[in-house]
Amino acid sequence: MKAMLLRRICLLGEVSEPLELAEVPMPEPVGDEVLIKVLACGVCHTELDEIEGRTAPPVLPVIPGHEVIGIVEQCGPDTRLLRVGDRVGVGWIHSSSGDEDENLSTEFRATGRDANGGYAEYMTVRDRYAYPVPEVFNDIEAAPLLCAGAVGYRALKLTNLVNGQSLGLMGFGGSAHIVIQLAKHLFPASPVSVFARHEEVRQFAKELGAAWAGDVEERVPTPLDAIIDTTPVWKPIVESLRNLAPGGRLVINAIRKESFDQQALLELNYHDDLWMEREIKTVANVTHHDIGEFLKIAGDIPIKPTVEVYPLEEANRALVELKEGRIQGAKVLRVGFR
Numbered sequence: 001m002k003a004m005l006l007r008r009i010c011l012l013g014e015v016s017e018p019l020e021l022a023e024v025p026m027p028e029p030v031g032d033e034v035l036i037k038v039l040a041c042g043v044c045h046t047e048l049d050e051i052e053g054r055t056a057p058p059v060l061p062v063i064p065g066h067e068v069i070g071i072v073e074q075c076g077p078d079t080r081l082l083r084v085g086d087r088v089g090v091g092w093i094h095s096s097s098g099d100e101d102e103n104l105s106t107e108f109r110a111t112g113r114d115a116n117g118g119y120a121e122y123m124t125v126r127d128r129y130a131y132p133v134p135e136v137f138n139d140i141e142a143a144p145l146l147c148a149g150a151v152g153y154r155a156l157k158l159t160n161l162v163n164g165q166s167l168g169l170m171g172f173g174g175s176a177h178i179v180i181q182l183a184k185h186l187f188p189a190s191p192v193s194v195f196a197r198h199e200e201v202r203q204f205a206k207e208l209g210a211a212w213a214g215d216v217e218e219r220v221p222t223p224l225d226a227i228i229d230t231t232p233v234w235k236p237i238v239e240s241l242r243n244l245a246p247g248g249r250l251v252i253n254a255i256r257k258e259s260f261d262q263q264a265l266l267e268l269n270y271h272d273d274l275w276m277e278r279e280i281k282t283v284a285n286v287t288h289h290d291i292g293e294f295l296k297i298a299g300d301i302p303i304k305p306t307v308e309v310y311p312l313e314e315a316n317r318a319l320v321e322l323k324e325g326r327i328q329g330a331k332v333l334r335v336g337f338r
Contacts, residue, residue: 001026003120004315005061009053012323017316018051019064019119027116027124029076034127036088039338041118042067042143043310043318043331044174045232046092046255050113051319054256057113066092066111067146068118069139071338072130081127087139088130090118091146091291095126103285110285119315121336131291134299139338144305144330145298148174149182151286152228153294155253156182158281159226164189168220168227168243170236172196172205174305174330175253179228180208181303182294193220195239197325204306204328219243228253235264237280238273246276253283307332 004019012018029035047064049055068090072082082088094111096102111117111125133142152175161167167183169176172194180192193212194205202213212220216231216239223245229236229252240250268274306329310318318331 001121002312003063004312006051006057006064007061009051009056011052012048012320016320018319019316021313024063024120026122029074029079029124031076032078032080032127033076033124034072034079034082034130035074036068036070036090036123036125036130037073038068038070038118038121038123038335039139040069040143041065041333041335042147042174043315043322043333044147045322046147047112047319048232048323049256054258055113062113063116063120063123064112065118065120065333066090067143067148068111068123069133069142069146070118070123070336073122079127082130087133089133089142089146089291089295090123090125090130091150092286093129093288093291095129098128100287100289103287108285118335119312119333129288131295134295134302136299136302140307140309140332140334141305143332144174144178144307145295145303146291147286148330149178149298149303149305150291150294151175151253151283152179152230153182153297154286154290155179155228155251155283156186158251158283159228159249161187161190161226163187165225166191166193166222168193168195168224168240170195170216170227170229170240171231172201173230173327175230176228177204177208177329178303178305180205180210181301182297184209185297185301193224195236201328224248226251230254232258233261235261238264238267241268241273241278244278246278249279249281251281251283255285305330309334
């Protein structure tokens with residue numbers, strides 16, 4: 001089968017094609033695993049963290065990709081939850097303990113990092129970690145929901161937001177453009193403010209219902225009760241804290257942060273930026289409960305992701321554009337057809 005392989009850690013910018021198109025053996029399901037024919041796979045910033053070594057795969061080569069939509073083609077002998085022909089999605093969690101806090105477990109294994117993922121024509125996963133996808137979504141629309149959407153949902157839960165309180169979104173890419181739709185459904189009386197570097201992205205946020213949109217370094221007219229940061233760097237953390245109301249909570253939705261602007265943390269002023277019981281909370285991965293809950297809510301709304309589509313063979317181009325910040329919505333690889 002065809003797959004895009006990561007064979008070595010490298011820096012995008014120095015290397016423009018970190019992944020190699022290759023023919024690899026077809027995986028076979030064992031135990032409670034299913035074999036999935038991949039139809040689409042979203043492109044996530046975490047792939048950049050893998051490629052550049054911030055969350056390096058334990059073994060190379062590996063097939064990245066953890067926003068997977070596909071069809072069950074074969075079931076292992078112990079599969080009980082799925083059947084051949086089911087359309088399913090697979091997210092960042094490939095397997096774990098199954099507990100409520102399995103995202104924090106030492107057993108956590110990530111799709112596309114600790115196990116081969118969806119930048120390939122086929123993949124395997126345990127049946128518990130493959131989820132039925134609402135029919136309201138086509139394959140391309142559904143792909144970003146499995147990570148950008150599901151982890152965004154977990155981040156929104158961690159804000160402890162109450163309807164009517166104000167929410168900020170720092171950065172407005174694949175995850176935040178889904179979270180704003182989710183927030184407007186779950187908290188209809190809560191105004192949403194968006195911080196983004198580019199004017200066209202700020203305009204996109206307003207089209208999706210943002211009450212205010214400004215640059216990363218701007219100040220909102222009224223301090224916010226909660227902010228979700230989805231950026232890969234440190235400066236937005238400082239700016240987010242400066243936009244929080246007393247008692248407000250900043251939720252950082254990132255597995256790793258790039259280090260080039262870490263000096264920005266020295267700009268923090270304790271009295272002005274952290275005092276008055278402001279909080280910082282991080283999102284650590286995602287549980288299978290989060291994904292199952294989120295997909296049902298997403299189908300009920302229904303959320304409509306904005307996507308740019310690339311063939312599997314052009315995964316490197318999509319990754320480079322993501323690195324350069326050329327984003328409006330989510331990027332998705334078209335892998336197969338049904």
